[in-house]
Structures are given as structure tokens and as C-alpha cells.
Amino acid sequence: MSNIGPVFRHxxxxxxxTLKETADGLISSQFLSEFERGHSNISVVNFFSLLDKINVQITEFKIHSDELTEQTQQHFLSQYGKAYRSRNVVKLNELIDSQNKLYRNSKLPRFEHNVIILKQLIxxxxxxxxxxxxxxSIYHYLLNCEEWxxxxxxxxxxxxxFMSLxxxxxxxxxxxxxxxxxxxxLLNSSTFALVIMNVIDYFLEANxxxxxxxxxxxxDRVLINKRYFYDKNQLNYLKGIYKIKMEMLEExxxxxxxxxRLMSHFGAEDIANILQTELNEMLGKLE
Structure with a gap:
């Protein structure tokens, strides 16, 4: 993350x-100045201590950093999500070009992964x-990662x-x-729940x-004692689809x-309409 110094300075x-107030007791003011200008690297321990000095959490710092660069994964996911929802193939091809360029310059695997996902979506x-x-390629990468x-x-x-069952x-x-x-x-537990619900949906569609x-x-275990209304409600919908497929129709x-009903009540009308259409189609096939 080459822009962390300038982001920290901002x-x-x-x-x-001031530089002196921030650096006091940790590093020299001169070294902090060089770090902020991107001329020096800094240890993880000192960086976290500096963030603590200015009362900024690492997650808040990352948000500011992401806003200043198009190379972050978060920026890509935001652009990908917009193109996916609008089914914009032109935008997806533009993203392929930009991610290929980033991969050629850096050889980071994530840019190659992004290109694969974009091409498969097209x-x-x-x-x-x-x-x-x-x-x-992505399957074996994930399988061989020691930690996720x-x-x-x-x-x-x-x-x-685009993967097999x-x-x-x-x-x-x-x-x-x-x-x-x-x-x-917090971030990982919510993401894990959403990913597994995507898996459940995938399996249900494939019967x-x-x-x-x-x-x-x-x-259910991951979401217990957590205030994730949307996630829990989405899970209840999937539970309902599962029961219908298991011939427990009324339940x-x-x-x-x-x-x-709850999605519609709390303003997620677009999602509620999509799910209602899906449910009606499923029930129609059972009649």
C-alpha cells in the first residue's frame, strides 16, 4: 500500500x-515526515501506534486509503457489483482491460482472479x-491456501x-x-454467513x-447473538425454500x-419483488 504515508498525513x-506531537515517544519527527512523503517504510508496530496517537482505527484508515486509489480490491468489487447488477457487459470488458493492465504491472494473483471472474460473468x-x-485455477488457489x-x-x-457442485x-x-x-x-463473520448462504442458494437451485x-x-451458528437483520431474514427465506423442496409446503x-413481508416492510422492495417472483414460479411448478 504505497499511499499509506500521504493518507496518514491527511x-x-x-x-x-503536528509532526512533533504525533511522533513524540515513538519515532523522530524527521522519520515521520519521510514516511508521510512516501520516502520511508515503517514497522507495523509503529504504524499502529501512530494510528492510536491520532485516534484512527485501522478499518477507518483503510476506508480513506481505498478512496484514494483504484488499485484496491474494494474499489474493484464496487465497480464489479455495479456492472453485475446492471448486466453491463461493456463495463465488464472495461474492467477486464484495467485488471489485465494491473496484473501485467504487478503480477499480483488477485488481478488475474478478477479477470477470470469478469470473463466468466460475461x-x-x-x-x-x-x-x-x-x-x-481459482479452485486450486483456494484449496491450497493455508488460511482463509x-x-x-x-x-x-x-x-x-461457475464452479461444479x-x-x-x-x-x-x-x-x-x-x-x-x-x-x-465482525467483517469476516458477516462475509462468511453471506458466502455460505450463496452456497445454499446454489445448491437449492441445483436441487x-x-x-x-x-x-x-x-x-444459524454464525449469526447467533448478532444483529444482522438482512442476513437472518435472507436465511429464513432460504429455509422456506428448502422446506418446500423437502415437501413441507405450508411450513x-x-x-x-x-x-x-419483512423485506418489503423495511424498504427492500426490489429484493422482495425478486424473491416473490421466484417463489411464485416455484409454487407454480408444483401445482
């Missing part, structure tokens, strides 16, 4: 603190077959749609094992019901209806 000045939108070689953090969870979540099932077990030690982190009950229990329909 935040320090916004707090009305294939999905244009009814073309998925590239299995590319799918296998936020990046790996997001990568898996965004790759589910066997690959998704294997990576779901891997996610549960390797991301477990970080699930107490692959065998692992669904245990996955629902896993998400399942009641769960789905209540989840849709």
Missing part, C-alpha cells in the same frame, strides 16, 4: 496534530459455457456460480475449516439438497412469505 492534519450473461480451466481471510471468502463467494461442496468445507479462527471479526440442512445450521411457504 488524517493527522485533519486532527490538528459468459453467463451471454449464454456461453464457462471456462473450466479458469474455474480450476476476507479476500479468500470474497473470492469464493464471487466464484460459486463437487468443487463448491469441497470449498465450503474448506471455508468452514480455514476461516474459523477469524469468524469473530442438491443433501448438504443444505447442515449449512443452514452453520449459518416453507409461511417462512418465505414472512421473509418477503
Amino acid at each position: 488524517l493527522r492534519k485533519s486532527k490538528g496534530m 459468459n453467463y450473461f451471454t449464454n456461453l459455457p464457462f471456462n473450466q480451466t479458469d474455474a480450476n 481471510h476476507y479476500y479468500e471468502l470474497c473470492l469464493f463467494g464471487n466464484s460459486i456460480f 463437487a468443487q463448491v461442496e469441497k470449498l465450503t468445507r474448506t471455508a468452514s475449516q480455514k476461516a474459523h479462527k477469524y469468524e469473530k471479526l 442438491y439438497l443433501a448438504p443444505v440442512a447442515s449449512l443452514i445450521k452453520e449459518v 416453507g411457504k409461511d417462512l418465505c412469505d414472512e421473509a418477503i
